[in-house]
Amino acid sequence: MNAPAPMLEIRGLTAGYGDATVLHDVSLSVPHGHAVALLGPNGAGKTTLLRVVSGLLAQRQGEVLLDGERITAAKPYQRARRGLCHIPEGHGIYPSLTVRENLVLHTWRKDERTAIARAVEHFPVLGQKLGRRAGELSGGQQQMLAVVRGYVADPRLVLVDEVSMGLAPNVVDQIFEFLNVIVRAGTSLLLVEQYVNRALEAADGVVILTKGTVVFDGAPSAIADDVFEHYLGSATVLR
């Protein structure tokens, strides 16, 4: 019997901007229900990779498969309909809409009332702010609103870019707890994170990207000390 296709598979991906090639022949996969941390120094191409996966940037070569289906030619909204949710750096919420409107925007597969109730169950503080404009929330509350899409949109694969940027540690704890909950419920996760120790705690697998090339792909415990020091030693918090 063949092994099931991974939730996300990237094969031989090359991409860039203008004359610059940022990703060079990158391959990686995220198995169903797993969290994979995508780590690496500034400018390695992590954000670029997430943008290619969600269809915001076209690849030059290579393929992206979602649950075994090639999505390389699909538009971002078509990828979202197939269960992909990209939570970009800087939230990706709509500041002039209310909290409730931001939540409802992503509920196409769910009954709105249930979805809001479940979002509030994860982040009770949002329940007190449903009528407020999202732009008036604190940074931490905005990030909670951003990540709760990872539940409300009922995705199969969530891409998260630097979710803890600029947040207080207790808010980061809550957000990581939420990510753990959705992974335990079967959602697959590709996590780009500056706090290496947090990412390694949350992840089943790690891919280290440097200058657009994969230099490590394996279990967190399999990262040799010299590899860690060399590629991740400048990260914000060490393990």
Ligand SMILES: Nc1ncnc2c1ncn2[C@@H]1O[C@H](COP(=O)(O)OP(=O)(O)OP(=O)(O)O)[C@@H](O)[C@H]1O
């Ligand atoms: N819109 C763009 N146009 C041109 N070059 C870009 C653009 N976005 C990123 N780059 C370049 O692509 C390279 C990879 O950037 P990217 O943002 O993907 O890295 P990153 O790993 O996410 O870095 P960071 O850890 O700083 O977020 C960098 O050299 C960057 O300057």
Ligand SMILES: [Mg+2]
């Ligand atoms: Mg980035």
